[in-house]
Amino acid sequence: MSKNDSDLKKMEAKAEELVALTFDLCEKRLASARTPLTPPQTALSAAAMTVHTSVETFLAVSKIPDQLARE
Numbered sequence: 001m002s003k004n005d006s007d008l009k010k011m012e013a014k015a016e017e018l019v020a021l022t023f024d025l026c027e028k029r030l031a032s033a034r035t036p037l038t039p040p041q042t043a044l045s046a047a048a049m050t051v052h053t054s055v056e057t058f059l060a061v062s063k064i065p066d067q068l069a070r071e
Contacts, residue, residue, distance in 0.1 A: 008062060015055040022048045 026048040033041055 008059075011062070012059055015059060019048075019052045019055055022051045 026044045029044055030037065030041060
């Protein structure tokens with residue numbers, strides 16, 4: 001395994017941790033709401049999904065140079 005592959009694996013692990021923490025925080029905040037949800041509270045779900053999509057996109061794009069080099 002090359003240094004680049006190793007770094008990418010570490011990045012993927014940290015990204016998974018970030019997404020899991022983001023979803024967990026979102027769920028806890030929404031579950032603890034005692035009043036009807038406000039627009040900022042409902043925006044938490046959208047923000048969590050945006051983080052998830054952004055991380056997936058970053059990881060996919062970061063693999064492109066490796067794929068091109070192998071071809």
